[in-house]
Amino acid sequence: MLAAILLFSDFAEDNPYFRITAKDVEFKIPKGFPKPVYDFKNNKLSPQAFVLGRRLFYDPILSKDSSTSCTSCHQRIATFAHIDHPLSHGINSLIGKRNVPAIQNVVWGESFMWDGGVNNLEVQPLSPITNHVEMGEDLAGVMKKLKRNSYYRKAFKEAFGDTLISSERMLKAIAQFTGMMVSANSKYDRFIRHEDTLSQIEFNGLMVFREKCAKCHREPLFTDESFKSSGLYPDSSLLDKGRAIITGRSNDEYTFKVPSLRNIERTYPYMHDGRFRNLDQVLEHYAKGDFFMVNIRPELLEARNISTLEKKEIIAFLKTLTDNDFLYDRRFADPTY
Numbered sequence: 001m002l003a004a005i006l007l008f009s010d011f012a013e014d015n016p017y018f019r020i021t022a023k024d025v026e027f028k029i030p031k032g033f034p035k036p037v038y039d040f041k042n043n044k045l046s047p048q049a050f051v052l053g054r055r056l057f058y059d060p061i062l063s064k065d066s067s068t069s070c071t072s073c074h075q076r077i078a079t080f081a082h083i084d085h086p087l088s089h090g091i092n093s094l095i096g097k098r099n100v101p102a103i104q105n106v107v108w109g110e111s112f113m114w115d116g117g118v119n120n121l122e123v124q125p126l127s128p129i130t131n132h133v134e135m136g137e138d139l140a141g142v143m144k145k146l147k148r149n150s151y152y153r154k155a156f157k158e159a160f161g162d163t164l165i166s167s168e169r170m171l172k173a174i175a176q177f178t179g180m181m182v183s184a185n186s187k188y189d190r191f192i193r194h195e196d197t198l199s200q201i202e203f204n205g206l207m208v209f210r211e212k213c214a215k216c217h218r219e220p221l222f223t224d225e226s227f228k229s230s231g232l233y234p235d236s237s238l239l240d241k242g243r244a245i246i247t248g249r250s251n252d253e254y255t256f257k258v259p260s261l262r263n264i265e266r267t268y269p270y271m272h273d274g275r276f277r278n279l280d281q282v283l284e285h286y287a288k289g290d291f292f293m294v295n296i297r298p299e300l301l302e303a304r305n306i307s308t309l310e311k312k313e314i315i316a317f318l319k320t321l322t323d324n325d326f327l328y329d330r331r332f333a334d335p336t337y
């Protein structure tokens with residue numbers, strides 16, 4: 001039985017559902033989106049490298065004890081965030097310090113992580129692979145395992161033309177997979193492109209959103225890539241100072257990267273520590289305006305004073321950001337099943 005499963009997974013790409021063609025890996029900038037930060041020119045997209053990156057993403061081989069893969073934390077049904085876990089869970093059931101963010105539109109990211117501690121998409125996976133509460137491995141260990149594995153020997157050769165298995169190639173392949181995760185076809189996007197209409201309540205929500213929220217959650221990516229405080233009182237057990245951990249500057253204390261709100265309906269719980277279970281609680285936080293006042297910006301103070309009706313409208317609007325084409329895109333499905 002075990003042999004049968006292994007055999008099947010080795011040939012998974014022959015299954016039409018998982019097959020990737022040259023057309024599947026064409027990167028097009030969606031209408032109205034800015035120029036990406038990450039340039040695939042230096043990491044030429046190919047079906048073979050994408051398939052390799054996808055396999056690596058779904059393979060627990062990258063962790064020390066082969067228990068934890070990228071997808072243990074980043075679930076496809078949750079826009080590659082993690083439903084229900086406020087804080088991430090890694091190897092040996094160790095609990096991390098932060099909520100797992102979604103992976104989407106990362107080629108537009110100027111920096112990654114809640115504190116912006118990583119500024120390059122390609123090197124980003126080094127952080128979870130080597131973090132002792134995430135995958136707990138080191139690069140030498142990963143390389144050794146990949147070189148011993150016949151699937152990967154073949155897959156690296158197909159992707160890069162020769163038998164060299166290196167960390168650089170591994171990271172490039174993973175970046176092809178995560179970089180292609182583009183969400184740009186929600187109802188909101190179709191509305192902007194004049195291909196769909198919003199209901200009255202959704203439209204009203206968009207108007208309030210533009211007035212109160214869009215200065216930080218800027219369209220079309222719904223983040224301005226900056227670090228801000230959303231006025232949360234720090235959790236006394238985590239003592240997470242956010243951006244200041246990276247910069248050491250007091251005016252960055254308790255600021256976090258403004259998260260995109262695309263597919264927000266699917267990425268609960270919310271905030272860097274996952275403290276809010278649903279959108280009502282998030283909206284209640286802004287509306288109440290009982291903010292922790294360190295490094296607060298005027299934009300945040302403007303987000304207060306939301307009426308009960310406006311809250312409902314904003315939530316209705318936020319749900320138009322759900323992009324089922326992306327969430328159910330077969331290219332990103334787990335090929336090892």
Ligand code: HEC
Pocket residue numbers: 057062068069070071072073074088089090091096098099100101102103106109111112113114115124125128129133134135174178
């Ligand atoms: C143990 C859980 C866990 C595993 C395993 C894991 N991640 Fe993450 N990932 C996180 C957490 C938590 C963050 C946010 C970290 C922070 O802010 O300090 C994150 C952040 C990210 C981000 C940045 C998203 C953004 O917009 O800032 C990307 C991309 C990412 N992970 C990809 C991966 C890849 C690729 C792998 C596998 C090599 C992986 N992750 C493995 C938990 C995990």
Ligand code: HEC
Pocket residue numbers: 209212213214215216217227228229230232255256257258259260261264267269270271272273279282283286297299300303306314
């Ligand atoms: C001053 C900038 C700013 C404004 C204005 C602002 N936000 Fe935020 N928002 C943030 C930051 C920063 C975070 C992440 C905070 C954290 O985790 O500590 C966030 C988090 C969120 C989250 C959770 C996202 C996730 O993935 O966990 C939602 C939902 C949200 N904001 C909605 C809104 C809405 C709706 C408004 C308008 C009423 C708004 N925001 C106004 C900066 C802002």
